[in-house]
Amino acid sequence: MAADTAFASEENGVLKVRTCAWSPPGDHPVGCGLILHVQDGKLVKVEGDPDHPITHGRLCPRCIALDEVVYHEDRLQHPLVRDRADRGKNKWREVTWDEAYDLIEAKVREIWDKYGAESIFTLTGTGRESTLYAPVYGPAVLNTCNGASTYAFSGQACYGPRATIANYLLGAGVPEIDWAQYYEDRYDHPGWECPKYLIIWGKDPLYSSPDGFFGHSIIDLMKRGSKIITIDPRLTWLSSRAEFHLQLRPGTDAAVGMGLLRVIITEDLYDHDFVEKWCFGFDELAEAVKEWTPEKVQEVSWVDAQTLVGAARAFATNAPSSGIWGVALDQSKASTQAGQCFLAIMAICGYLDVPGGIAITKPTSFIGKWRYEMSDTISPEMAAKHIVDPTGKYALFNVGAAMGGVQGDTLLNWLEGMYKDYDCYYDLKMCWMIGTNPLACMADQPQRWYEAMKPLEFIVVQDIFMTPTIMALADVVLPLSTFAEHDGLVTPNFGRNQHFIGAMNKAFDNPNTKSDLEILIDMGKRLRPELWDRFESVDQFFDEQLRKNYDFGLDDVRAVPAKMAGYEYRKYEKGLLRPDGEPGFDTMTGMVELNSIVLASYGEGAVPYYEEPEFSHISKPELAEEYPLYYTTGGRNISMFHSEHRQVPSMRAMHPWPLVTINPVVAERYGIAEGDWVRVTSPQGHMTQKAHLTEEVNDKFVHVEHAWWFPEQDGEAPNLYGVWKANANNLIPHESVGVTGYGAPYKNGICKIERVDSLDD
Amino acid sequence: MQYGMLIDYGLCTGCRSCEVSCRKEHDLPLEEWGILVEQIGPKRLGGEWEWDYVPVPSRLCDLCSERRQEGKKPMCELHCLANVIEVLPMDELAKRASELGHGKVSCFIP
Ligand code: SF4
Ligand code: SF4
Numbered sequence: 001m002a003a004d005t006a007f008a009s010e011e012n013g014v015l016k017v018r019t020c021a022w023s024p025p026g027d028h029p030v031g032c033g034l035i036l037h038v039q040d041g042k043l044v045k046v047e048g049d050p051d052h053p054i055t056h057g058r059l060c061p062r063c064i065a066l067d068e069v070v071y072h073e074d075r076l077q078h079p080l081v082r083d084r085a086d087r088g089k090n091k092w093r094e095v096t097w098d099e100a101y102d103l104i105e106a107k108v109r110e111i112w113d114k115y116g117a118e119s120i121f122t123l124t125g126t127g128r129e130s131t132l133y134a135p136v137y138g139p140a141v142l143n144t145c146n147g148a149s150t151y152a153f154s155g156q157a158c159y160g161p162r163a164t165i166a167n168y169l170l171g172a173g174v175p176e177i178d179w180a181q182y183y184e185d186r187y188d189h190p191g192w193e194c195p196k197y198l199i200i201w202g203k204d205p206l207y208s209s210p211d212g213f214f215g216h217s218i219i220d221l222m223k224r225g226s227k228i229i230t231i232d233p234r235l236t237w238l239s240s241r242a243e244f245h246l247q248l249r250p251g252t253d254a255a256v257g258m259g260l261l262r263v264i265i266t267e268d269l270y271d272h273d274f275v276e277k278w279c280f281g282f283d284e285l286a287e288a289v290k291e292w293t294p295e296k297v298q299e300v301s302w303v304d305a306q307t308l309v310g311a312a313r314a315f316a317t318n319a320p321s322s323g324i325w326g327v328a329l330d331q332s333k334a335s336t337q338a339g340q341c342f343l344a345i346m347a348i349c350g351y352l353d354v355p356g357g358i359a360i361t362k363p364t365s366f367i368g369k370w371r372y373e374m375s376d377t378i379s380p381e382m383a384a385k386h387i388v389d390p391t392g393k394y395a396l397f398n399v400g401a402a403m404g405g406v407q408g409d410t411l412l413n414w415l416e417g418m419y420k421d422y423d424c425y426y427d428l429k430m431c432w433m434i435g436t437n438p439l440a441c442m443a444d445q446p447q448r449w450y451e452a453m454k455p456l457e458f459i460v461v462q463d464i465f466m467t468p469t470i471m472a473l474a475d476v477v478l479p480l481s482t483f484a485e486h487d488g489l490v491t492p493n494f495g496r497n498q499h500f501i502g503a504m505n506k507a508f509d510n511p512n513t514k515s516d517l518e519i520l521i522d523m524g525k526r527l528r529p530e531l532w533d534r535f536e537s538v539d540q541f542f543d544e545q546l547r548k549n550y551d552f553g554l555d556d557v558r559a560v561p562a563k564m565a566g567y568e569y570r571k572y573e574k575g576l577l578r579p580d581g582e583p584g585f586d587t588m589t590g591m592v593e594l595n596s597i598v599l600a601s602y603g604e605g606a607v608p609y610y611e612e613p614e615f616s617h618i619s620k621p622e623l624a625e626e627y628p629l630y631y632t633t634g635g636r637n638i639s640m641f642h643s644e645h646r647q648v649p650s651m652r653a654m655h656p657w658p659l660v661t662i663n664p665v666v667a668e669r670y671g672i673a674e675g676d677w678v679r680v681t682s683p684q685g686h687m688t689q690k691a692h693l694t695e696e697v698n699d700k701f702v703h704v705e706h707a708w709w710f711p712e713q714d715g716e717a718p719n720l721y722g723v724w725k726a727n728a729n730n731l732i733p734h735e736s737v738g739v740t741g742y743g744a745p746y747k748n749g750i751c752k753i754e755r756v757d758s759l760d761d
Numbered sequence: 762m763q764y765g766m767l768i769d770y771g772l773c774t775g776c777r778s779c780e781v782s783c784r785k786e787h788d789l790p791l792e793e794w795g796i797l798v799e800q801i802g803p804k805r806l807g808g809e810w811e812w813d814y815v816p817v818p819s820r821l822c823d824l825c826s827e828r829r830q831e832g833k834k835p836m837c838e839l840h841c842l843a844n845v846i847e848v849l850p851m852d853e854l855a856k857r858a859s860e861l862g863h864g865k866v867s868c869f870i871p
């Protein structure tokens with residue numbers, strides 16, 4: 001944090017600190033370049049860094065308004081404790097960090113002795129920096145088998161499904177568009193080509209900048225000639241600029257995918273050379289998609305047959321082209337089949353690992369390797385107590401997943417006592433939540449999770465603001481520092497396709513707050529000193545991790561706006577994907593597995609198939625008469641990250657209320673006007689949001705926003721900042737998940753709507 | 762020399778980084794703006810979707826003269842996610858607009 005270092009300089013009493021943004025406040029590891037202006041220890045201005053090779057100064061409103069987060073009057077500034085009997089009440093006592101740590105340590109030791117460490121579990125959330133460190137808390141600090149990446153989330157319906165399927169089918173990290181992201185000279189890089197077509201499937205990246213993808217790069221590519229194909233129930237802004245918009249019924253992605261594959265295969269538009277040399281199981285795939293004629297796809301998915309055919313032809317015959325798959329593919333029961341289709345399309349068109357195609361890399365070992373080492377610190381006896389579905393479901397999730405952890409539906413069932421009669425059962429006693437606000441954001445049937453968590457003896461949560469989850473459940477709260485107040489590293493795509501490493505440089509102090517990593521190391525030293533005593537500082541930690549994996553250290557990363565990774569094309573020809581150095585892909589067959597023996601061995605289909613969503617007009621026609629509309633959820637607005645930013649004035653002003661988006665024709669049918677409160681009811685529950693009338697949705701479905709709560713409302717139970725009122729997850733069924741344990745219908749279901757008088761109706 | 766603002770609004774995504782940047786740079790209250798983004802559409806015109814965001818600078822926009830004197834881009838131009846704002850000398854505006862060459866370009870002299 002010293003003045004005049006490689007990343008900071010002082011000018012007229014203003015310290016300008018160059019940094020790469022991550023979190024908190026919420027965001028994915030995009031690592032955009034910021035210059036933070038600091039005067040007298042205070043952040044006075046945020047400016048985009050014109051020298052950052054990815055962003056060149058561009059920033060989202062959220063980063064521009066960082067000062068409003070840092071200095072918000074509701075920011076947590078001290079560790080807080082509360083009597084267990086006072087959960088739900090605003091009866092907090094400020095304590096010092098040492099007192100909070102003492103309390104946690106004593107309680108953990110007591111629970112270890114009385115119930116065993118397996119009775120402790122951790123929960124984490126999406127996207128934030130904590131995703132790197134949270135998985136370590138369970139095994140390496142709390143000594144429990146029920147840590148890793150565990151989410152209060154049905155079907156772990158974000159990223160995990162895509163990461164796992166890419167792992168098995170490609171033997172690689174998560175595929176991305178080749179947007180010249182690996183090169184310092186970007187779009188001018190010799191050999192790079194601009195993708196001719198981009199399939200944007202179940203994703204609205206402009207406003208979400210997901211996983212490490214700087215969303216507005218799509219605009220860069222469009223300026224350079226890329227044409228757009230969107231696959232989305234909603235008319236997104238990108239769809240309005242698209243050459244083809246495949247407006248599908250929510251949840252029917254696999255049908256559309258098989259339809260696209262069928263056109264490409266039957267019209268002989270695929271890359272024979274690549275398929276022959278590098279794909280396994282093409283014939284089985286061709287057989288599986290044979291019945292998916294454009295007419296049948298239209299009947300099932302509502303996608304216009306001509307549009308489907310046109311999109312398939314344009315995509316397959318314009319090399320190189322590329323695509324990006326979104327969380328919508330994870331958020332249906334058929335996530336595996338949809339993912340298989342996406343990867344198969346990219347593979348048979350010959351677009352994998354070529355300039356302007358789909359970029360794939362090996363998952364980087366950086367941080368990952370350390371995480372695995374640290375996870376390997378529990379005894380085999382402890383590991384054997386890991387919570388899995390005792391009836392034998394979800395073998396893939398439990399044995400072969402890319403992300404580990406306890407399957408979310410299994411966890412809720414366990415907490416609710418469903419498995420009490422099994423020999424393997426034991427009571428859970430303690431939870432530590434790291435970077436998650438599940439009651440507002442991800443928990444399916446959130447009130448069930450609330451009731452199920454209440455009996456726990458001890459709950460610790462860390463965050464930057466008071467949240468409904470903290471108010472409802474926490475006994476100890478640890479205040480986190482923002483990314484401007486601590487050191488760290490940004491690893492885009494969580495290391496699963498990392499185009500650079502960026503230094504997150506502390507620009508000013510907030511002495512009463514700590515980062516997720518600092519808390520991890522502090523508590524590690526207290527609870528498992530044998531693992532942690534060697535870590536002296538965060539800097540030393542990062543430097544060591546870097547040097548283990550690269551020929552550079554922390555200072556080298558700090559010396560530049562971003563340390564670019566570089567990229568080698570056609571790695572499969574050069575033996576650069578497999579650990580044995582042989583050509584091919586790092587899969588069982590050494591090829592891209594269009595027909596997956598691994599999936600079959602876990603009881604899943606080896607090739608894609610179509611399964612109707614559990615709640616639809618086809619699978620439940622009688623119920624659908626009562627619930628005549630479809631809903632989808634979770635479209636992003638740029639001023640908010642999941643459940644965050646609701647209390648940040650200029651961000652809330654951009655989007656003051658949760659909106660249910662309704663086609664004007666439908667609204668008229670129900671007597672609903674713009675701005676009316678509307679109750680949306682599914683067979684599972686209801687919630688209320690404000691009507692927004694627009695043709696972004698057609699007359700068959702509505703869109704509701706996710707993760708809303710109201711920091712301005714009464715925080716105490718039962719209101720809990722109004723967290724149940726507009727909560728999209730009230731609508732979501734519990735455990736309607738895929739065979740693998742992955743994928744849940746957060747974005748597709750049936751509903752009815754009615755006008756009501758207020759948010760409270 | 763007089764300057765103006767050129768916006769390639771056909772690619773403006775409505776992210777509103779310009780609005781927030783300007784408020785911060787010029788210390789404006791939330792109710793005021795140096796630039797405001799209006800939404801038009803989506804509606805079908807002649808069978809095609811029309812959906813535009815049109816940022817309009819207000820009388821409070823001074824085209825960031827102070828920043829430009831220091832050789833820096835205006836704040837909205839620097840932060841614009843779609844990179845569609847350019848503050849240019851008057852006599853270059855028309856030339857640049859025709860270079861962009863695809864319609865939906867606006868020009869403001871606030
Ligand atoms: S994507 Fe947007 S919010 Fe995220 S770091 Fe970049 S500028 Fe900030
Ligand atoms: S040029 Fe400067 S003053 Fe004008 S709108 Fe942009 S940021 Fe505001």
Ligand code: SF4
Nearest residue numbers: 773774776777779841
């Ligand atoms: S910052 Fe740029 S893209 Fe965003 S709303 Fe303003 S002009 Fe449009």
